[in-house]
Amino acid sequence: MSQLTLALRDISKSFGGVEVLHKVNLDALGGEVLALLGENGAGKSTLVKILAGDYVPDGGEVIVDDVSAPSLNPRTARKLGIRMIHQEFQDAGALTVAENISLGRWPTTGGIVSWRNLKRRAVDVLTQLGVDIDPGALVSSLRVGERQVVEIARALADDAKLLILDEPTAALSQQEVDRLFEWVRRLRDRGVCVVYITHRLDEVFELADRVQVLRNGNVALTAPTSDVTRRQLVEAMVGRDIGEVSRPVGAGAGAHGEPMITIDNLHVDNQVAGLSLTVRKGEVVCLYGKLGSGTTQVAEVCFGIRKPTGGTLDIAGTAGFPSAPTAAIRRGVGYLPPDRKREGAFMSRSVVENLSVASWGKLAVGGLFITSGMEKTAYARWSSKLGIKSADPANQQIAQLSGGNQQKVMLARWLERSSNPLVLVEPTRGVDVGARQEIYSAIRALAAEGHAVLVVTSDYEEAVQLSDRVVVMQRGQQVAELDGNDVTAQNLTIAAGG
Amino acid sequence: MTVQLDTPIDPVEDRKPTRSRRRIPETAVLAAVLLALAIFFSTQSQFYLTPNNLLNILVSASVIGIIAAPGTLLLVAGQFDLSVGSGAAFIGVVMAWGTAQWGIPTGVVLAIVAGLLIGLVNGVAVTVLGINALITTLAMLAILRGLGQVLAGGQTLLLPGFNDLGNARPFFNVPIPVLVFAAVVIITALVMKFTVFGRSMYAIGANPIAARLAGIRTKTAIFGGFLLSGAAVVIGGLILVSQLGAASPNAASGLELSVVTAVILGGASLAGGRGTIVGTLLGVLILGTLNNGLTLMNINSFWQDVARGVLLLAAVGFDQLRLRLTGDK
Numbered sequence: 001m002s003q004l005t006l007a008l009r010d011i012s013k014s015f016g017g018v019e020v021l022h023k024v025n026l027d028a029l030g031g032e033v034l035a036l037l038g039e040n041g042a043g044k045s046t047l048v049k050i051l052a053g054d055y056v057p058d059g060g061e062v063i064v065d066d067v068s069a070p071s072l073n074p075r076t077a078r079k080l081g082i083r084m085i086h087q088e089f090q091d092a093g094a095l096t097v098a099e100n101i102s103l104g105r106w107p108t109t110g111g112i113v114s115w116r117n118l119k120r121r122a123v124d125v126l127t128q129l130g131v132d133i134d135p136g137a138l139v140s141s142l143r144v145g146e147r148q149v150v151e152i153a154r155a156l157a158d159d160a161k162l163l164i165l166d167e168p169t170a171a172l173s174q175q176e177v178d179r180l181f182e183w184v185r186r187l188r189d190r191g192v193c194v195v196y197i198t199h200r201l202d203e204v205f206e207l208a209d210r211v212q213v214l215r216n217g218n219v220a221l222t223a224p225t226s227d228v229t230r231r232q233l234v235e236a237m238v239g240r241d242i243g244e245v246s247r248p249v250g251a252g253a254g255a256h257g258e259p260m261i262t263i264d265n266l267h268v269d270n271q272v273a274g275l276s277l278t279v280r281k282g283e284v285v286c287l288y289g290k291l292g293s294g295t296t297q298v299a300e301v302c303f304g305i306r307k308p309t310g311g312t313l314d315i316a317g318t319a320g321f322p323s324a325p326t327a328a329i330r331r332g333v334g335y336l337p338p339d340r341k342r343e344g345a346f347m348s349r350s351v352v353e354n355l356s357v358a359s360w361g362k363l364a365v366g367g368l369f370i371t372s373g374m375e376k377t378a379y380a381r382w383s384s385k386l387g388i389k390s391a392d393p394a395n396q397q398i399a400q401l402s403g404g405n406q407q408k409v410m411l412a413r414w415l416e417r418s419s420n421p422l423v424l425v426e427p428t429r430g431v432d433v434g435a436r437q438e439i440y441s442a443i444r445a446l447a448a449e450g451h452a453v454l455v456v457t458s459d460y461e462e463a464v465q466l467s468d469r470v471v472v473m474q475r476g477q478q479v480a481e482l483d484g485n486d487v488t489a490q491n492l493t494i495a496a497g498g
Numbered sequence: 499m500t501v502q503l504d505t506p507i508d509p510v511e512d513r514k515p516t517r518s519r520r521r522i523p524e525t526a527v528l529a530a531v532l533l534a535l536a537i538f539f540s541t542q543s544q545f546y547l548t549p550n551n552l553l554n555i556l557v558s559a560s561v562i563g564i565i566a567a568p569g570t571l572l573l574v575a576g577q578f579d580l581s582v583g584s585g586a587a588f589i590g591v592v593m594a595w596g597t598a599q600w601g602i603p604t605g606v607v608l609a610i611v612a613g614l615l616i617g618l619v620n621g622v623a624v625t626v627l628g629i630n631a632l633i634t635t636l637a638m639l640a641i642l643r644g645l646g647q648v649l650a651g652g653q654t655l656l657l658p659g660f661n662d663l664g665n666a667r668p669f670f671n672v673p674i675p676v677l678v679f680a681a682v683v684i685i686t687a688l689v690m691k692f693t694v695f696g697r698s699m700y701a702i703g704a705n706p707i708a709a710r711l712a713g714i715r716t717k718t719a720i721f722g723g724f725l726l727s728g729a730a731v732v733i734g735g736l737i738l739v740s741q742l743g744a745a746s747p748n749a750a751s752g753l754e755l756s757v758v759t760a761v762i763l764g765g766a767s768l769a770g771g772r773g774t775i776v777g778t779l780l781g782v783l784i785l786g787t788l789n790n791g792l793t794l795m796n797i798n799s800f801w802q803d804v805a806r807g808v809l810l811l812a813a814v815g816f817d818q819l820r821l822r823l824t825g826d827k
Contacts, residue, residue: 305711329713343711346704348771357701357712360694369692413712 003030003191004065004081004161006051011060013046020046022217023060028162033184033194035208035225037201039237039432042214044197048164051195052084053077081161085151085168093140098122100139101154125153129183145176152183162193169203181207199237201230213237237433248284248444252468252484257281260316260332260421260452261302267310268297273476275311277454279421284443284453286463289473290496296338298473299425299456303335304328315421329358334414336424338456340403344410351393351401352379355409359417382412386442404435411442421452428462440466460492472496524765528780532787539791546794553673559786560679561586561734561750563779566757567686568726570778573761574690575699576706576770577624577631577720579727581638582734583753585616587746588646589735594655594745602660610732616642617728621721639754646747654746657739664741675737682730687775695719703770752803759810760785767817785809 008026012019021043028034028051038044049055050062053072062069064080091100098119107117122135131149133142139150148168155163165184169177184194184207196208204211205225213221213236221228221236261279266272272294279285289295300306302313304322313321315331322328328335337343346354352375356363363378364370372394379393386408390396398406407427414422427443428436443466447453457463463470470487472480472495480495540547565582572579592612597605616638623634667673690696698719701709709716734753739745764781766773785806792802 303711325711326713326715335711337708337711342705343707346701346708346771348704349700353697353701357697357709357714360697364694368694370694370697371692 004193005029006065006080006082006162006193007063008047008050008057009061009063011047011050011057011062013043013050013055013057020217021050021057024214024217024219025222026051026212026219028193028195030161030191030193031188032209033188033196033207035204035211036195036197036214037199037204037211037233037237038214038220039199042237043217044214045166047214048084048166048195048197051077051162052082052164081159082164083155083158083160083162084164085148085155085166087166087168089147089151091139091147091151091154093138095139096135097126097133097137097139097142097150098135100150101125101135101157103154105158121157122153125157128156129153129186131183143176145180148176148180149183152187156187160192162195163187164195164197166197167199168196169198169200177203201233204233205230246465247485247487248440248465248467250448251487253282257283257450257452258317259314261423261454262314263298263302263311264313265311266298266301266308266313268294268301268306268308271297271476272301272308272473275471275473275478277471277478277481279452279454281420281450281452282447283468284447284455284466286455286457286467286470287473288457288460288463288470288492288496290458292475293458293473293496294476295456295458295473296425299335299423299454302328302423302454303333329417329419332418332420334358334417334419334422336407336410336414336422336427338425338429340406340410340430345398345406347399348397350375351388351390351396351398351409352376354398355379355382355393355412356416358413358419362417378416379412382408382415386412386415387438388412402432402435403430404432404438407431407435407439408442411439415446420450421454422446423454423456425456426458427455428459460489460496463487463492464489525774525776525780528764528777528784532780532784535784535787535791539787539794542791543794546791551790551794553671553676555783555786555790556676556679557673558790559782560675561737562753562756562760562785563679563782564675564682564737565727565730565734565753566760566778566782567682567775568723568730569757569761570764570766570773570775571686571690571696571699572631572720572723572727573758573766573768574703574770574773575720575723576703577723578635578758579620579724580632580635580754580758581616581620581642582727582731582757583750583755584639584643584646585613585728585731586735586738586753587749587751588616588642588649589613589732590657590739590745590749591646591650591655591747593660593736593739594657595649597657597660598655605660606736609736613728613732613735614725615728616731617725620728621724624724625717625721643747650745650747652747654744656744658743660740661743662740664737664739675741678733678737682733683775683779690775695722699723700771703767703772705771752806755806755810756785759806759813762817763809763813768814781813 006028008024010023010025011021012023013021024047026047036044046055050057053074053076062072092103101122102118106113107121108114119135126133126135129149133146133149139147168180188194198204208225211223211225211228212219213233215237257280259278259280264276266275275298277285287295287298297306301308301321304324304327308321312319315333318331322331341347352372356375356378359378360370361367363374376394382388388405388408390401398409428439431439443453455466464487467487469483470492471478472492474496482491545551569579589609589612593605593609596608620634620638623629624631663674665673669677698714701714702716702719706716738749760781761778763784764773764777788805789802792805
């Protein structure tokens with residue numbers, strides 16, 4: 001099959017006066033995996049969207065096979081064989097695997113869809129990928145990893161020459177990641193060019209032939225993977241000399257307070273099997289495990305979102321599982337959900353409302369009447385302490401804040417309500433590096449003031465930087481408990497199953 | 499350190515400031531439309547700009563307005579009540595029927611009970627049984643229209659001696675319906691802006707999952723919204739039956755359409771989370787002005803239905819356009 005060479009030269013792109021890309025070059029060559037690395041907001045997604053023809057650059061050139069292509073749009077990009085696989089799947093869950101693979105290009109004989117050819121094409125592609133998925137299965141019945149493969153198979157059936165994968169491993173188990181890598185390598189060996197967006201350094205070294213780092217819309221580094229070190233990549237991403245992730249100052253010092261969360265032998269369906277842990281006032285305990293290991297279910301049980309099937313729970317000296325979020329909140333639990341946009345923030349409402357929503361009953365006169373003045377007072381109590389930056393908190397929609405600031409508002413929501421213990425699930429997801437450190441300091445400070453904090457995370461660097469103690473889960477089982485100097489990235493990844 | 503913390507790089511975030519700039523004049527746009535309509539109709543008919551006619555507009559808009567107030571509260575939480583039209587007719591029939599049997603006070607009590615029952619059934623179906631509000635209240639629309647017919651035996655029931663509510667002018671020559679309209683609008687506006695209940699409705703509409711996780715009793719709040727809607731239907735139904743002096747089971751047909759049109763025209767989003775009473779008030783007045791003006795111009799009332807439908811489509815279309823432009827959910 002013919003290979004595709006695609007080059008971007010001096011690409012610039014601005015949105016509303018903010019320059020997102022500044023004279024960026026990128027070379028995509030057939031038969032190569034190019035890792036595109038960068039923090040949130042570094043310009044990765046804008047760059048690949050230009051590659052896929054979704055955005056037209058303000059300046060610069062797109063060169064396809066040595067010929068300038070001034071009008072790359074989604075149609076022409078498709079014709080060239082450029083395919084993007086988004087983080088959010090764009091598949092049709094109600095249709096079968098085979099139908100999805102041929103979506104929009106049904107094989108027809110005499111204008112009538114040929115189901116036999118449709119199935120044959122699916123079987124062909126799936127065999128090429130070495131995947132064992134029933135072409136007749138409904139896509140909605142597949143696991144996340146399998147759905148991803150179907151998307152890849154679709155691109156393959158389409159004769160894709162340039163495949164863009166946007167953080168494809170975010171929702172995959174380790175086993176699925178390994179398999180995905182295998183398929184990506186196979187595609188590469190067939191001459192496909194793969195542009196692989198990620199922020200996980202391990203994946204870069206495992207998979208990529210070349211790596212390009214973006215920082216604030218500029219190319220910070222381009223090199224063959226074999227020529228760079230982990231440290232160089234991090235420095236290129238962050239733009240400063242960063243030490244190895246370090247343990248928080250005073251870790252383990254607060255371990256003598258009274259217990260605020262005591263979980264004993266917790267079972268949740270077949271997702272959690274026998275978890276026990278205690279979080280005391282003054283300490284940050286991380287519950288670390290990969291996606292699907294059961295950690296989020298534990299958090300959900302603590303907040304009354306999910307019903308347990310066995311075990312006991314004690315919150316601040318009162319035994320019993322909360323029956324609903326309202327019950328958990330009454331018992332003092334504050335909960336930061338993992339998906340801020342879906343479960344946490346009221347994007348179209350003001351910053352102050354987002355902050356005070358859980359405390360309305362407390363702030364309001366007689367529990368009924370509330371003014372935005374009361375909400376502003378609540379905001380003022382936490383904005384300087386947590387470093388929340390908002391130009392006009394009473395009128396500005398929270399959607400206009402950066403991810404880090406939004407997350408601080410979510411945290412302040414429970415502080416305003418004097419919640420203790422706090423259950424924080426993936427507290428720095430979708431937050432850039434600088435703000436991440438600020439949130440870590442804020443959480444450590446809260447613990448020092450007597451909060452009991454349970455952090456559920458799938459990011460081992462987060463566990464290392466934040467925790468006094470770490471409980472590790474793997475496939476629903478509690479597999480390790482680490483503290484002190486034993487909490488290292490290496491120990492954690494090994495305990496969690498690689 | 500070169501990492502910028504607060505620079506919105508995402509293009510979607512970037513577009514957002516323009517939205518808040520655009521949002522402020524929304525009611526101003528509606529007011530301008532209202533003014534333009536008024537000027538147009540005053541050039542078309544010498545009767546339009548008389549105090550009596552303006553009062554007429556308010557009187558005929560008052561029932562729509564009274565019901566549109568809790569309608570706004572519901573839509574802000576992402577809910578609808580389409581049963582209000584047949585509900586108002588049913589209330590009228592209950593009133594007339596009850597009065598014929600036991601006298602006016604009992605008739606009023608029965609009407610109130612019936613209205614709250616409507617709200618209760620809608621509320622239970624939506625919050626406890628989890629049936630979509632559109633379907634629930636659409637079913638209720640049919641049920642109440644049918645029940646009204648059954649109760650009235652398919653006839654119009656006379657209701658003598660109950661004219662004051664719809665016609666008396668106790669205060670500066672302003673009819674009671676207009677006064678009630680004003681009171682309902684003011685109270686609802688205060689509820690939406692200054693009570694935990696009102697705020698909760700906005701939060702529920704903006705993000706129901708987040709609302710539940712923030713400890714808001716979402717079902718209770720929505721239930722309350724439907725009860726209020728039922729209460730407004732009682733008031734509106736009683737005013738209607740009092741104005742006419744008779745109760746027809748076919749009365750107020752299409753009222754739900756006017757209410758929804760006014761609320762959406764007023765800037766409430768079908769997606770929930772936004773909308774104001776001031777906007778709804780302007781929507782109601784635009785609708786009333788349009789009906790009145792077209793009548794004065796001797797335009798067939800069938801065309802008024804067409805105009806109302808076009809207005810609803812335009813209002814929803816505008817809402818969709820706004821969603822697309824702002825990337826809001």
